[in-house]
Amino acid sequence: xxxxxxxxxxxxxxxxxxxxxxxxxxxxxxxxxxxxxxxxxxxxxxxxxxxxxxxxxxxxxxxxxxxxxxxxxxxxxxxxxxxxxxxxxxxxxxxxxxxxxxxxxxxxxxxxxxxxxxxxxxxxxxxxxxxxxxxxxxxxxxxxxxxxxxxxxxxxxxxxxxxxxxxxxxxxxxxxxxxxxxxxxxxxxxxxxxxxxxxxxxxxxxxxxxxxxxxxxxxxxxxxxxxxxxxxxxxxxxxxxxxxxxxxxxxxxxxxxxxxxxxxxxxxxxxxxxxxxxxxxxxxxxxxxxxxxxxxxxxxxxxxxxxxxxxxxxxxxxxxxxxxxxxxxxxxxxxxxxxxxxxxxxxxxxxxxxxxxxxxxxxxxxxxxxxxxxxxxxxxxxxxxxxxxxxxxxxxxxxxxxxxxxxxxxxxxxxxxxxxxxxxxxxxxxxxxxxxxxxxxxxxxxxxxxxxxxxxxxxxxxxxxxxxxxxxxxxxxxxxxxxxxxxxxxxxxxxxxxxxxxxxxxxxxxxxxxxxxxxxxxxxxxxxxxxxxxxxxxxxxx
Amino acid sequence: xxxxxxxxxxxxxxxxxxxxxxxxxxxxxxxxxxxxxxxxxxxxxxxxxxxxxxxxxxxxxxxxxxxxxxxxxxxxxxxxxxxxxxxxxxxxxxxxxxxxxxxxxxxxxxxxxxxxxxxxxxxxxxxxxxxxxxxxxxxxxxxxxxxxxxxxxxxxxxxxxxxxxxxxxxxxxxxxxxxxxxxxxxxxxxxxxxxxxxxxxxxxxxxxxxxxxxxxxxxxxxxxxxxxxxxxxxxxxxxxxxxxxxxxxxxxxxxxxxxxxxxxxxxxxxxxxxxxxxxxxxxxxxxxxxxxxxxxxxxxxxxxxxxxxxxxxxxx
Numbered sequence: 001x002x003x004x005x006x007x008x009x010x011x012x013x014x015x016x017x018x019x020x021x022x023x024x025x026x027x028x029x030x031x032x033x034x035x036x037x038x039x040x041x042x043x044x045x046x047x048x049x050x051x052x053x054x055x056x057x058x059x060x061x062x063x064x065x066x067x068x069x070x071x072x073x074x075x076x077x078x079x080x081x082x083x084x085x086x087x088x089x090x091x092x093x094x095x096x097x098x099x100x101x102x103x104x105x106x107x108x109x110x111x112x113x114x115x116x117x118x119x120x121x122x123x124x125x126x127x128x129x130x131x132x133x134x135x136x137x138x139x140x141x142x143x144x145x146x147x148x149x150x151x152x153x154x155x156x157x158x159x160x161x162x163x164x165x166x167x168x169x170x171x172x173x174x175x176x177x178x179x180x181x182x183x184x185x186x187x188x189x190x191x192x193x194x195x196x197x198x199x200x201x202x203x204x205x206x207x208x209x210x211x212x213x214x215x216x217x218x219x220x221x222x223x224x225x226x227x228x229x230x231x232x233x234x235x236x237x238x239x240x241x242x243x244x245x246x247x248x249x250x251x252x253x254x255x256x257x258x259x260x261x262x263x264x265x266x267x268x269x270x271x272x273x274x275x276x277x278x279x280x281x282x283x284x285x286x287x288x289x290x291x292x293x294x295x296x297x298x299x300x301x302x303x304x305x306x307x308x309x310x311x312x313x314x315x316x317x318x319x320x321x322x323x324x325x326x327x328x329x330x331x332x333x334x335x336x337x338x339x340x341x342x343x344x345x346x347x348x349x350x351x352x353x354x355x356x357x358x359x360x361x362x363x364x365x366x367x368x369x370x371x372x373x374x375x376x377x378x379x380x381x382x383x384x385x386x387x388x389x390x391x392x393x394x395x396x397x398x399x400x401x402x403x404x405x406x407x408x409x410x411x412x413x414x415x416x417x418x419x420x421x422x423x424x425x426x427x428x429x430x431x432x433x434x435x436x437x438x439x440x441x442x443x444x445x446x447x448x449x450x451x452x453x454x455x456x457x458x459x460x461x462x463x464x465x466x467x468x469x470x471x472x473x474x475x476x477x478x479x480x481x482x483x484x485x486x487x488x489x490x491x492x493x494x495x496x497x498x499x500x501x502x503x504x505x506x507x508x509x510x511x512x513x514x515x516x517x518x519x520x521x522x523x524x525x526x527x528x529x530x531x532x533x534x535x536x537x538x539x540x541x542x
Numbered sequence: 543x544x545x546x547x548x549x550x551x552x553x554x555x556x557x558x559x560x561x562x563x564x565x566x567x568x569x570x571x572x573x574x575x576x577x578x579x580x581x582x583x584x585x586x587x588x589x590x591x592x593x594x595x596x597x598x599x600x601x602x603x604x605x606x607x608x609x610x611x612x613x614x615x616x617x618x619x620x621x622x623x624x625x626x627x628x629x630x631x632x633x634x635x636x637x638x639x640x641x642x643x644x645x646x647x648x649x650x651x652x653x654x655x656x657x658x659x660x661x662x663x664x665x666x667x668x669x670x671x672x673x674x675x676x677x678x679x680x681x682x683x684x685x686x687x688x689x690x691x692x693x694x695x696x697x698x699x700x701x702x703x704x705x706x707x708x709x710x711x712x713x714x715x716x717x718x719x720x721x722x723x724x725x726x727x728x729x730x731x732x733x734x735x736x737x738x739x740x741x742x743x744x745x746x747x748x749x750x751x752x753x754x755x756x757x758x759x760x761x762x763x764x765x766x767x768x769x770x771x772x773x774x775x776x777x778x779x780x781x782x783x784x785x786x787x788x789x790x791x792x793x794x795x796x797x798x799x800x801x802x803x804x805x806x807x808x809x810x811x812x813x814x815x816x817x818x819x820x821x822x823x824x825x826x827x828x829x830x831x832x833x834x835x836x837x838x839x840x841x842x843x844x845x846x847x848x849x850x851x852x853x854x855x856x857x858x
Contacts, residue, residue, distance in 0.1 A: 149684070244701070280598050329616050347589050347591060348590070364579075376629075377627075380633070457729045463546070534600045
């Protein structure tokens with residue numbers, strides 16, 4: 001079978017071999033090639049951000065700040081946060097997997113604005129370059145949150161270069177979001193009604209709305225910090241009648257929804273993985289789709305929970321607390337529906353499914369520990385401690401990155417036309433799960449004990465838990481390197497993939513692997529719901 | 543127990559209630575995480591694919607189940623919200639008669655002053671069983687006053703006063719941290735809160751109180767800055783009478799009223815034109831940048847000490 005198909009696959013024209021040369025990549029308007037440009041860019045930023053994390057965990061092995069100067073440590077956690085959030089997590093799933101898959105899943109030839117799509121990649125890279133310049137020139141030490149008046153008046157580091165980088169990359173995010181919204185509205189194939197859309201599309205639609213509505217606010221905020229630094233205009237400076245807390249309102253108005261920019265696309269990925277590897281229709285499609293939209297809307301109303309101890313009135317604290325509890329409900333609905341999808345399924349433990357299991361478990365812990373932070377009485381104690389760091393990383397690393405890696409493995413045969421080595425992949429998924437929990441679980445305990453975050457040196461009684469965390473981080477680091485190596489290896493040496501190696505019902509799998517430049521030879525006509533694996537009569541449950 | 547702590551010490555009256563809430567949340571987290579882990583593991587094993595061409599029966603969903611797992615978590619979430627908020631409202635309400643201490647944060651130290659006069663840096667001595675109210679501000683960036691053993695934290699913000707209170711229940715020495723990142727030596731901006739028996743505290747206070755009290759220092763500053771020229775105690779001068787001002791309701795020129803708290807007094811010293819008292823003109827110069835944060839707190843302590851009764855005393 002493979003001997004027959006191999007020469008055919010080798011000679012067939014697809015998006016990867018349709019054109020050669022560096023120009024054909026840098027000037028491409030093919031959404032699939034742009035996805036790969038993003039993949040290269042954000043992988044680079046991920047390893048830079050990861051290197052900062054490694055250095056931080058090394059410093060924290062001992063209680064004394066003995067490996068680097070405090071300034072250096074402060075720059076490490078700032079650059080780690082800036083790189084990972086603005087240049088890796090926010091673009092990760094939407095810009096790589098979303099770019100590749102949104103047109104293919106709705107039966108379109110490309111995104112609505114292919115040139116704007118390319119432009120958004122260049123904008124992201126220029127933003128990244130500014131930020132990298134800030135790193136090379138000496139770094140920035142404000143924390144990724146840029147709180148005023150420290151960032152606007154007191155810090156002597158490269159705040160403006162970093163801010164310009166973040167400001168610029170925001171436009172990339174807005175353009176991608178805009179492109180997705182228009183594409184999903186206008187370019188669906190005949191018969192692809194809203195309720196036949198894969199849940200990956202619903203998640204990206206919700207994400208795009210946040211990107212378009214939220215990002216301008218952070219852009220304005222960062223611009224104001226720059227103006228304050230450059231011209232001392234006094235918006236955030238109390239001595240000039242300004243208010244440093246105003247910055248926190250503006251910043252979190254974007255940056256809390258930004259957390260959902262990072263996790264919603266991951267939720268979309270998990271819906272695809274669970275249905276494919278359980279060979280079953282998603283349980284409660286409308287609830288899973290609707291919960292994405294609910295999260296996007298409610299996510300805009302909870303920013304004040306970052307400010308329970310900022311001196312805001314106890315009554316606004318109360319309102320933000322109840323809204324924060326409400327935003328937990330749509331997430332819970334998703335977890336229950338994914339779990340119910342497994343019921344009476346036909347489950348295989350391929351690597352993407354292992355990542356999906358990991359995601360559901362770790363996201364559940366991450367989400368439930370969010371309730372601690374929404375609870376006013378408890379947040380007073382754990383705010384700005386390692387408890388927050390642990391919670392955040394359970395969602396972002398245990399959630400978003402697990403989903404990203406699961407998605408990369410799942411669609412790798414479609415993207416590269418090659419199969420990845422399953423044994424190595426399962427092994428590294430296991431290593432990541434163990435390394436992750438060893439790194440971040442002790443931080444919950446450290447946080448409740450009262451260890452503040454962003455501490456270069458700490459009291460001795462916290463050492464044991466910190467050593468555990470650092471040991472876990474080294475395992476985690478190995479877990480990230482293995483897939484990097486075998487995925488690159490498989491591009492050249494991997495076995496060629498058939499069009500649909502997983503037997504998925506998804507529209508994107510109805511194309512050859514890798515797909516031709518315009519995805520479908522003929523515009524597909526959609527006649528049924530997504531995730532249909534059986535045409536038998538549906539059984540009643542519950 | 544096993545060589546390192548897993549749970550922080552409880553050393554204030556509110557610690558127990560915060561920990562109770564924490565345990566309830568932990569129990570809920572453990573319950574739901576275990577439920578999801580067990581279900582996934584059980585389904586993954588029980589419904590593993592046995593034949594490559596196996597097609598499971600299709601299922602669409604079930605409205606009753608969806609409603610159950612939407613409404614039940616909603617009910618739990620709202621209960622947690624109610625519990626956490628009720629405890630929080632009780633925990634932050636400052637009891638009357640709390641002993642006052644003034645805190646100024648700066649990069650990278652805590653400066654504290656007792657009304658009786660003694661000043662401390664990165665150390666705070668307080669008596670056991672006594673409610674202590676901190677009035678705090680910052681000279682530069684935002685800091686956050688955090689004592690884990692008391693389960694209290696409040697940001698310390700330039701240009702305004704925030705406050706927190708605690709009542710220690712156990713003698714000992716407890717960590718004081720700055721919890722809001724404040725620049726280079728953020729992790730060195732820490733110290734100790736010493737909780738002492740009342741007798742020891744009195745001795746400590748007596749040992750250090752050779753200088754003037756905060757309100758005496760404030761009075762000296764009041765005279766130095768020439769405030770007395772306009773703010774006379776006996777006859778109304780060009781400025782409003784300050785005796786009995788603190789805590790009273792002030793009628794403003796704009797027709798609004800304001801309760802004269804620390805923030806109002808501070809604003810009226812630094813930017814007098816911001817809110818003018820009804821019947822007075824904008825004559826007072828601004829003192830922005832001329833008085834240190836500690837000086838301001840001393841002036842406020844002095845103005846607070848000017849009870850209406852004392853007005854008669856000073857008139858004698």
